[in-house]
Amino acid sequence: MTVKAGKPKSRLDPEPLPRRDFLGLASLWATAGALFFAALGMLRLPRTAVLSSPSKKFTASLPDNLAEGEAFVPPGRATAIFKDKEGVYAISTICTHLGCVVKPSAEGFECPCHGSRFHPDGTVAKGPAPKPLPWLKISVSGGKVTVDEGTTVKEGTKV
Amino acid sequence: MNQADQQPTHSQPTDALSEFWKNLKAAPRLLKETAFRTGKPTTDRSRSSFVFGNVFLHLHSVRTHRWSLRWSTTMGLGIASTSAFLITLVTGILLMFYYKPYTDVAYQSIKDLHFVVPTGRFIRNIHRWAANVMVICVMLHMARAFYTAAYRKPREFNWLIGMGLFVTTLGLSFTGYLLPWDQLAYWAITIGANIAQSPRELTDIHNITTWFDPGGLNRLILLGSDKVGPEALIRFYLLHIMILPLVLVALMAVHFWRIRKDGGLARPADATERVGETLEPVQPVFTEKPTKTYHLAALVKGRTPAVGNGPEGTVPSMPHLFYVELSVLMVTTLICLGLALVLDAPLKELANPSVPENPAKAPWYFLGLQEMVAFSAFMGGIGIPTVVLFGLGLIPFLDREKAGTGEWFGGPGGWPLVKRSIWIGLGAALLVEAFVIRFGWLREWFPGIPQLIITFVNPGTVLTLLYAAYSVWLVRKWNSTRAGALGLFTCFLCGFLVLTIIGTYFRGPNWEFFWSPADWPKH
Ligand code: HEM
Ligand code: FES
Numbered sequence: 001m002t003v004k005a006g007k008p009k010s011r012l013d014p015e016p017l018p019r020r021d022f023l024g025l026a027s028l029w030a031t032a033g034a035l036f037f038a039a040l041g042m043l044r045l046p047r048t049a050v051l052s053s054p055s056k057k058f059t060a061s062l063p064d065n066l067a068e069g070e071a072f073v074p075p076g077r078a079t080a081i082f083k084d085k086e087g088v089y090a091i092s093t094i095c096t097h098l099g100c101v102v103k104p105s106a107e108g109f110e111c112p113c114h115g116s117r118f119h120p121d122g123t124v125a126k127g128p129a130p131k132p133l134p135w136l137k138i139s140v141s142g143g144k145v146t147v148d149e150g151t152t153v154k155e156g157t158k159v
Numbered sequence: 160m161n162q163a164d165q166q167p168t169h170s171q172p173t174d175a176l177s178e179f180w181k182n183l184k185a186a187p188r189l190l191k192e193t194a195f196r197t198g199k200p201t202t203d204r205s206r207s208s209f210v211f212g213n214v215f216l217h218l219h220s221v222r223t224h225r226w227s228l229r230w231s232t233t234m235g236l237g238i239a240s241t242s243a244f245l246i247t248l249v250t251g252i253l254l255m256f257y258y259k260p261y262t263d264v265a266y267q268s269i270k271d272l273h274f275v276v277p278t279g280r281f282i283r284n285i286h287r288w289a290a291n292v293m294v295i296c297v298m299l300h301m302a303r304a305f306y307t308a309a310y311r312k313p314r315e316f317n318w319l320i321g322m323g324l325f326v327t328t329l330g331l332s333f334t335g336y337l338l339p340w341d342q343l344a345y346w347a348i349t350i351g352a353n354i355a356q357s358p359r360e361l362t363d364i365h366n367i368t369t370w371f372d373p374g375g376l377n378r379l380i381l382l383g384s385d386k387v388g389p390e391a392l393i394r395f396y397l398l399h400i401m402i403l404p405l406v407l408v409a410l411m412a413v414h415f416w417r418i419r420k421d422g423g424l425a426r427p428a429d430a431t432e433r434v435g436e437t438l439e440p441v442q443p444v445f446t447e448k449p450t451k452t453y454h455l456a457a458l459v460k461g462r463t464p465a466v467g468n469g470p471e472g473t474v475p476s477m478p479h480l481f482y483v484e485l486s487v488l489m490v491t492t493l494i495c496l497g498l499a500l501v502l503d504a505p506l507k508e509l510a511n512p513s514v515p516e517n518p519a520k521a522p523w524y525f526l527g528l529q530e531m532v533a534f535s536a537f538m539g540g541i542g543i544p545t546v547v548l549f550g551l552g553l554i555p556f557l558d559r560e561k562a563g564t565g566e567w568f569g570g571p572g573g574w575p576l577v578k579r580s581i582w583i584g585l586g587a588a589l590l591v592e593a594f595v596i597r598f599g600w601l602r603e604w605f606p607g608i609p610q611l612i613i614t615f616v617n618p619g620t621v622l623t624l625l626y627a628a629y630s631v632w633l634v635r636k637w638n639s640t641r642a643g644a645l646g647l648f649t650c651f652l653c654g655f656l657v658l659t660i661i662g663t664y665f666r667g668p669n670w671e672f673f674w675s676p677a678d679w680p681k682h
Contacts (some may be wrong), residue, residue, distance in 0.1 A: 015365035021440035047376070048383045052390065076513055098353040100346065100515040102249055113350060115670040126603060128534050130360050130610040 056150035061143060062088070069120060071104030079136060079147050080104050087158035090136040090147045091122045097129040109133065121155060172529065174373055206477040209606050218415040220474040223480045224423050226430040231567070233309070233424065236300035240328075240489035243293035244407065247331075250286040251400065258338065261398035262389045266509045273506060284499035290332050292495055297328045305554070305648050306577075307642065308569045309425035315555035317417040322552055327407045334399035337392065337523050345510035346393070346519035349387050353377050354532060354540035361561040362539060379497050383546040386512070417542045419558030426565040431472035468557055517668045527655050530592075531619035533599060535548040539619050545653060546623065554648075558640045570641035576633070584653025587625050591618050592661055626650040 058063035060074040062083060078093045078101055093102045093109065093116040108125060109118040116127030125131040134152040138145055140159055176342030182189075197208035207221045226232060257276055259268045272279035301321060310318035335350045341509065357373035368375070372567050427433070507516065521529050523649060531539030563569020568577050601608050626647060634643035667673040670681060 009573075041242065044382065046380055046394075048379060048390070051385050053384055053386060053388065070589070097351045098532065100349065101513055101517060110669060112515050112518050112669050113346070114529075125606070128532070128536065128537070130614075131363065155398075 056149045057146060060144045062145060071142050073104065077147075077149070079149055080109075081138070081145060081147065084158070088138060088140060089156075089158040090138040090145075092134045092136055092149065092152075094133075095129055096124075096131040096133060097127070102133070111158055123155075177664065187413075192527050200477060202464055203475050206475055210475075210477050216477070218419060219476045219480060220410070220419045220423060220540060221476055224426060224430065224473045224478045225434040226278065226426040226565070227424040228471065228474070228479060228483055229347055229434070232426075232565075234298050234299075234303060235483070235490075236303055238484050238487040239491045240296040241411070242488040243289045243296055243495065244411075245436060245488075245496055246285055246289040246492060248404070250282050250289065253282050255400065260338070260392050262340060262510075264508070265338065265392060269339045269341075269506060273503075280503065283498055284502065284504050285495050287504035288498040288502070289490070290335060291523075292491065294328060294332055294499075295484055296491075297325055298524075301325060302648075302652065306568055306645075307425060307556070307566060308564045310555040311425065311560075311564050312555075314417075314421050314425060314557065317421060317553055317663055318555045319413060320414045320417060322548065324407065324414060325533055326548070327403055327410060329408065331399060331403045332522055334395045337387075337395045339398065340392065340509040340510050340511055342516040343507045343520070345387060345512065346516045347521045349515075350519060350521065350529070350532075351388060352382050352391070353524075355381055356534055357536035357540055360535065360610065360614055364609075368575040372393060422566075427569075430565065434472055489598055515598065518666055518670055520662070520666075523659060523663050526666075527658035530658040530662040530666070531617070534617035534619060535614045537618055538614055542614075543619050543623055549646070554644055558644055560641050568645065571637040571639040572633070572642045572645060576637075576642060576645055577649050580629075580649035583629060583646075584626070585657060586652035587629075587650070588622060588654040588657035589626075591622050591656065622654055626654065 018120050041043065058074065058077060060072075060077075060081070062072055062081060067071055068084045069082060071082060073080050073093065080089050080090060080093050081090050091109075093104070094100075095111040095113065095116055097104050097111065097114055097116050100111050102109040102111045102116070107117070108120045109122070111117070111127065111129070114128050116129035117125040118129070118133050119125050121132075122135065124130075132155065133153050135157055137148040137151040137153050138159060140146075160231070196210070197212055198205050200206040200209040209218045210219060210221050254272065257268055257272050257279065257554040259265055269283070272283050274280070304318065304321065334350065337344045356374040358377070359368055359372065360374075362368040362371060362374065379385075381394065382388075383394050411460070520526060528539055528544065531543060533539070535542075560570065562571065563573075568574045600617065601613055629650065630643040630647035633646040635642060636642070661672075664676075665672055665674065667676065673679055
């Protein structure tokens with residue numbers, strides 16, 4: 001394809017490149033497009049599809065002498081299990097602010113990282129946490145409790 | 160082409176063996192000649208050709224203005240940043256001989272480095288302190304580029320490249336922080352990753368997180384999992400030793416090249432008169448001011464900064480600039496070695512995902528952010544930093560003034576304005592912090608208050624608005640954008656300083672305020 005070049009601008013800039021070199025532009029844009037989509041495709045790789053973390057379900061047996069309102073935290077888990085007259089319930093101990101592990105205390109929970117405090121029912125009492133601590137799905141069978149840390153339930157759900 | 164053309168050029172192919180010996184004996188000389196094509200760099204002219212012809216040296220221009228060589232122009236901070244980077248590069252490669260990026264052995268391999276490997280502790284210390292020195296130098300270098308108004312035309316783009324370098328430098332330090340896999344590392348990265356996720360603070364309010372979740376995506380790509388674990392460690396390692404260094408080196412190449420192409424460092428219009436007579440006579444390179452620069456490709460006309468300038472006030476880069484650079488390299492190395500001799504790089508207990516370090520502190524240069532994050536994760540960790548970076552990037556495009564380029568605190572108002580801004584910046588930050596520490600913030604007064612309000616009204620945003628208002632007032636008072644920029648930059652620097660110092664020295668367990676660590680409750 002021939003395109004007429006424009007008028008020379010000066011001795012030093014003799015020939016402006018033909019602006020409408022269709023094939024040249026088309027191949028340039030095709031290459032750019034291909035690279036763009038290749039890059040997008042490559043971004044799929046680091047976006048993990050299968051999480052390798054261990055099962056979020058665990059089973060534990062509560063200590064016999066667990067007092068009402070006293071937290072039981074199974075070792076290595078970020079869940080506090082409570083027992084009262086209405087039943088057992090589980091509250092996550094992962095701070096809703098930035099993910100530190102909160103410590104159950106007499107007044108509820110306290111977070112060591114930026115000082116968030118939560119009431120015993122998980123609602124925010126103080127500090128930067130934007131949401132209450134979630135309640136987790138729990139079931140009882142044969143003296144043992146099974147908690148699913150991946151499933152939250154409505155606050156106040158006791159079984 | 161006929162047969163004759165393909166004959167070897169030498170006509171007598173008789174004594175090939177003696178020819179061979181002759182060439183073999185000449186090989187060392189030929190090697191030298193082909194490597195250094197312009198001869199020994201002993202004269203100004205051959206040195207200039209040497210700088211011009213060497214791929215590494217030619218990032219420098221052949222001649223350097225004496226204004227740029229004055230200590231007060233740069234304080235050597237850019238070269239010091241480069242030097243600190245080179246030190247981390249060398250020591251980092253050494254550390255890689257032993258470091259294993261797997262959660263079950265990472266901590267142990269650092270311990271080995273610290274206690275068993277010959278010179279391991281020293282090298283690790285140097286790496287750690289050089290990284291800190293680099294962060295400090297980059298910040299100070301940025302401040303000097305700002306205060307000397309060096310970002311102005313035609314250096315706008317290099318200022319942006321510089322910001323890329325700044326962010327990459329912080330990224331390098333942050334990713335390195337996880338690698339020891341100790342308590343400090345684990346919890347700092349947990350917090351960092353959740354900050355990346357904090358746009359959820361906004362999406363949650365609008366109940367759209369299930370289908371629009373940029374926060375969650377950030378975190379997923381950063382950690383490769385839903386918690387800080389083996390995948391996160393590998394990713395941080397990859398970023399730390401591969402991706403970010405490559406990005407940094409590429410940006411540095413552009414940064415340096417641009418300095419040359421922008422006509423050397425920024426200097427006042429009368430710099431040549433002000434540096435006075437050169438000590439040695441300037442060899443005239445051009446008999447008259449050139450109207451074009453000579454360029455590899457062809458003739459370049461028009462607006463390159465060298466056009467229209469003769470060699471007045473300049474000296475050959477080799478050796479003058481190189482002496483300066485090498486001495487800054489030596490001083491930086493000395494500082495890093497000295498620190499490494501007297502201070503050991505910290506290493507806490509092995510990471511324990513069920514018990515947070517208390518207090519869990521990020522690296523010191525993020526503690527200002529952590530102080531703000533302690534009110535709103537999104538605003539402190541993403542919102543305000545983004546606004547600040549955006550503002551910094553806009554500076555060269557908003558300040559199109561001329562007065563004071565290349566001068567310290569150049570521009571209307573000058574040093575008195577900066578001095579007043581220091582007091583205002585420090586004062587406002589201290590007042591806001593003191594108020595919050597004494598009286599608490601919205602949630603303590605109105606327990607039921609919605610998060611949205613706290614996200615937008617918190618000490619960080621209040622401080623930012625105070626500074627912005629002051630700066631707008633300055634722009635109007637002096638009728639100059641530069642005056643406003645001087646005030647705003649100074650204020651943010653002071654705010655950063657105050658928040659960082661409070662975060663570093665005055666925050667204890669549960670992020671509560673303590674006058675000294677001696678008052679921390681015993682656990
Ligand atoms: C790894 C980080 C960096 C390195 C290694 C680096 C290196 C350098 C060096 C060696 C110079 C020559 C003059 C001097 O020594 O001051 C320079 C100039 C400059 N840098 Fe950087 N720099 C870095 C980051 C930054 C940042 C964060 C900014 C600002 C956003 C910046 C903006 C500039 C500007 C505008 C100049 C030109 C100064 C002038 O013309 O007077 N650089 N840099
Ligand atoms: S992580 Fe709990 S208060 Fe910040």
